[in-house]
Amino acid sequence: MPKITVDGKEFEFKQGQTIIEAARENGISIPHFCWHPKLSVSGNCRVCLVEVEKMPKLVIACSTYAADGMVVHTQSEKTLTARNAVMEFLLINHPLDCPICDEAGECKLQDYAYKHGKGESRFEEIKMRKEKRVSLGPRIIFDAERCISCSRCIRFSDEIAKQKQLTFVNRGDRVTITTFEEEGFDNPYTLNTIDICPVGALTSKDFRFKSRVWEMSSTKSVCIGCARGCNTEIWVRNNQILRLTPRRNEAVNSYWMCDHGRLDTFKFVNAEDRVDGSFIRREGKLEKADWETALKEAAKRIKEFKNSEIAVIGSAFATLEDNYLLTKIAKSIGTANIDFVRHVIPGDQDDILIKEDKTPNSLGAELAGVKPGKNGLNISGILDGIKAGKIKALLVMDDDITTFAPDTEEILTKLDLLIVLAVNFNKTAVMADILFPAASFAEKHGTFVNFSGRVQRIRPAVATTGLDRALDGMTMSRWDKFGSQFDRWMQGHKYDSKPSWKILAQLGIQLGIKIKYQMAEEVFDDLAASADAFKGLDYDVIGDLGAEIKIKVKEPTLA
Amino acid sequence: MELKRREKDLTVWQKLYIPEIVKGLALTLRTMFKPKVTMEYPEIKFQPPSSYRGRPVLVQEENGVERCVACGLCSRVCPALAIEVQAAETELEKERYPKKFEINMIRCIFCGFCEEVCPEEAIVMSKDYELVFTNREDAIYGKDKLLVPVEKLKDRLEFLRKFK
Numbered sequence: 001m002p003k004i005t006v007d008g009k010e011f012e013f014k015q016g017q018t019i020i021e022a023a024r025e026n027g028i029s030i031p032h033f034c035w036h037p038k039l040s041v042s043g044n045c046r047v048c049l050v051e052v053e054k055m056p057k058l059v060i061a062c063s064t065y066a067a068d069g070m071v072v073h074t075q076s077e078k079t080l081t082a083r084n085a086v087m088e089f090l091l092i093n094h095p096l097d098c099p100i101c102d103e104a105g106e107c108k109l110q111d112y113a114y115k116h117g118k119g120e121s122r123f124e125e126i127k128m129r130k131e132k133r134v135s136l137g138p139r140i141i142f143d144a145e146r147c148i149s150c151s152r153c154i155r156f157s158d159e160i161a162k163q164k165q166l167t168f169v170n171r172g173d174r175v176t177i178t179t180f181e182e183e184g185f186d187n188p189y190t191l192n193t194i195d196i197c198p199v200g201a202l203t204s205k206d207f208r209f210k211s212r213v214w215e216m217s218s219t220k221s222v223c224i225g226c227a228r229g230c231n232t233e234i235w236v237r238n239n240q241i242l243r244l245t246p247r248r249n250e251a252v253n254s255y256w257m258c259d260h261g262r263l264d265t266f267k268f269v270n271a272e273d274r275v276d277g278s279f280i281r282r283e284g285k286l287e288k289a290d291w292e293t294a295l296k297e298a299a300k301r302i303k304e305f306k307n308s309e310i311a312v313i314g315s316a317f318a319t320l321e322d323n324y325l326l327t328k329i330a331k332s333i334g335t336a337n338i339d340f341v342r343h344v345i346p347g348d349q350d351d352i353l354i355k356e357d358k359t360p361n362s363l364g365a366e367l368a369g370v371k372p373g374k375n376g377l378n379i380s381g382i383l384d385g386i387k388a389g390k391i392k393a394l395l396v397m398d399d400d401i402t403t404f405a406p407d408t409e410e411i412l413t414k415l416d417l418l419i420v421l422a423v424n425f426n427k428t429a430v431m432a433d434i435l436f437p438a439a440s441f442a443e444k445h446g447t448f449v450n451f452s453g454r455v456q457r458i459r460p461a462v463a464t465t466g467l468d469r470a471l472d473g474m475t476m477s478r479w480d481k482f483g484s485q486f487d488r489w490m491q492g493h494k495y496d497s498k499p500s501w502k503i504l505a506q507l508g509i510q511l512g513i514k515i516k517y518q519m520a521e522e523v524f525d526d527l528a529a530s531a532d533a534f535k536g537l538d539y540d541v542i543g544d545l546g547a548e549i550k551i552k553v554k555e556p557t558l559a
Numbered sequence: 560m561e562l563k564r565r566e567k568d569l570t571v572w573q574k575l576y577i578p579e580i581v582k583g584l585a586l587t588l589r590t591m592f593k594p595k596v597t598m599e600y601p602e603i604k605f606q607p608p609s610s611y612r613g614r615p616v617l618v619q620e621e622n623g624v625e626r627c628v629a630c631g632l633c634s635r636v637c638p639a640l641a642i643e644v645q646a647a648e649t650e651l652e653k654e655r656y657p658k659k660f661e662i663n664m665i666r667c668i669f670c671g672f673c674e675e676v677c678p679e680e681a682i683v684m685s686k687d688y689e690l691v692f693t694n695r696e697d698a699i700y701g702k703d704k705l706l707v708p709v710e711k712l713k714d715r716l717e718f719l720r721k722f723k
Binding site: 098099100104132133208209210211212214215478479482483486487488489 | 628629630631632634635640643646647648653654655661663665678679695699
């Protein structure tokens with residue numbers, strides 16, 4: 001293998017790597033704005049200039065191939081002088097906007113100006129003025145003054161999103177980014193450009209001015225928008241989710257996620273229609289009841305029916321743990337009528353990230369055992385059974401089953417008992433006889449299995465009444481750490497909800513099954529011991545980036 | 560170890576008693592004819608110099624708009640976590656404004672860091688030292704109490720220009 005020396009450290013590199021790539025793999029970070037590991041090299045920001053021995057001039061590390069015996073200096077006087085000069089040029093027309101800029105705190109230009117800049121300006125002329133609030137498509141606002149023309153957003157649209165929608169116009173200091181006429185910047189991946197923009201030129205219309213980045217806590221999680229299961233960070237302040245950002249995982253989503261996943265999969269968590277506390281229907285109306293009353297009532301009424309008159313419905317939105325507990329409940333009741341609803345939009349997928357299965361865990365639900373047992377009914381069988389009066393009691397977990405067919409709502413009215421575990425008051429939940437408040441994906445520990453069979457963990461980012469940020473090891477912002485109950489920023493509402501597996505465990509105890517789980521981890525360990533697919537896996541093995549299941553995956557049977 | 564005893568016995572001169580009384584009365588008498596330094600608060604109020612750090616307030620421009628752009632630096636620098644800011648978008652040129660700006664006066668320690676860090680000279684320490692509240696909720700000052708017209712803060716703003 002050829003060798004290269006960077007800052008006195010000699011290491012091997014693969015033929016065809018550039019200096020910046022070779023250095024990065026060995027823990028030496030060379031400053032860069034326009035270079036991105038997943039995009040083509042453009043080489044226009046010039047901040048990665050380094051000194052290479054025997055070369056007459058400095059070279060840019062992002063487009064110079066590493067060669068055997070090359071000696072590179074990234075901290076020599078010549079390099080530092082050049083870097084300072086580049087920073088000075090970049091800052092000449094960059095407005096002093098940091099106080100009103102959303103990027104502040106996670107801005108590459110800010111960081112590098114602090115690390116590599118001179119700390120003063122010699123520029124006394126008038127800065128270039130450009131438009132500050134240009135709407136680039138439906139989700140993004142462009143501030144032309146802040147742009148340093150690195151072209152990352154243009155290259156992203158061309159190469160990753162495969163939609164040529166952005167371009168440079170004009171020259172010199174008048175250069176700016178624009179869309180082609182009338183078309184606008186609108187594709188399923190536009191918001192990734194905000195993440196890769198090294199400055200605050202591109203901002204999200206949805207998140208704009210909502211919070212400074214240092215005021216939020218971030219929790220590692222998984223997107224629930226489709227079966228891809230993109231790795232994400234959930235950003236929370238005052239117990240409210242403010243934004244989702246992608247988290248790098250080369251096995252799943254690389255650096256990216258789609259706009260649908262980023263914008264449409266978290267707002268229901270803090271929505272008005274959350275189920276807050278448990279409810280029992282009395283005289284036709286859902287009335288609030290405490291947990292114990294509701295659990296006892298549910299157990300009592302389940303026992304009124306014959307085994308074959310009961311059916312349970314799991315969920316591809318719920319975790320493995322939730323679904324596993326549901327199978328246990330079904331077993332103890334003695335019913336084989338168990339299935340879940342698939343949410344598939346045929347054809348709505350691409351070869352980038354988006355999958356047509358719009359749930360994060362349909363494979364997981366199957367592997368956990370949510371499928372009809374011997375002589376058991378599947379979902380359409382269950383609904384037909386209700387219609388025919390054979391099924392009289394139904395337990396639905398974490399899903400709105402009215403989406404299954406247009407007449408489902410009408411069919412459900414024929415039931416004698418409908419027990420629902422729901423996050424929001426959806427169409428199924430409002431029909432419930434007994435309604436339990438389920439914790440959302442952002443409020444519990446658990447695991448999903450994505451379409452390719454990768455088990456991935458989710459963690460609580462929002463606290464419920466049963467969770468304490470400090471005691472339960474949740475991520476904490478500075479506000480969370482030092483706030484008291486008298487501070488208004490600590491008074492974000494905590495919903496009285498529990499993870500579905502916990503509700504089912506308590507229901508199981510009422511039904512007379514021995515269940516002793518305290519943590520989601522124990523449920524998973526139990527599942528791993530009983531199912532071949534998860535043999536040898538535990539939360540530590542799964543870790544931050546997930547682990548493959550142990551059996552060969554065939555695409556889940558899509559109904 | 561030998562304990563040191565405090566001298567308790569008085570001298571003969573002190574034991575005589577009368578001279579000490581006379582000394583004390585003489586001091587009182589002398590002070591009666593000196594100019595008064597005590598201020599009869601609250602009838603008479605102390606007018607602090609411009610360097611005084613009273614409660615922090617927000618500067619309101621002549622057109623009624625606050626200077627603050629809700630950058631949140633005061634909130635970040637505040638060692639007592641007294642300040643909470645929520646930004647929102649405005650049609651004005653400055654783009655951002657504080658939809659909510661609250662200072663918890665129970666937490667505030669009057670250090671003046673917020674004033675020092677402010678990039679817009681939008682939060683300044685006033686001369687107001689009369690802070691009374693009888694419960695925790697009243698101690699949280701919102702924009703209604705914090706906004707002060709710029710004319711009333713001229714002293715402090717001039718002081719800042721000179722020394723900041």
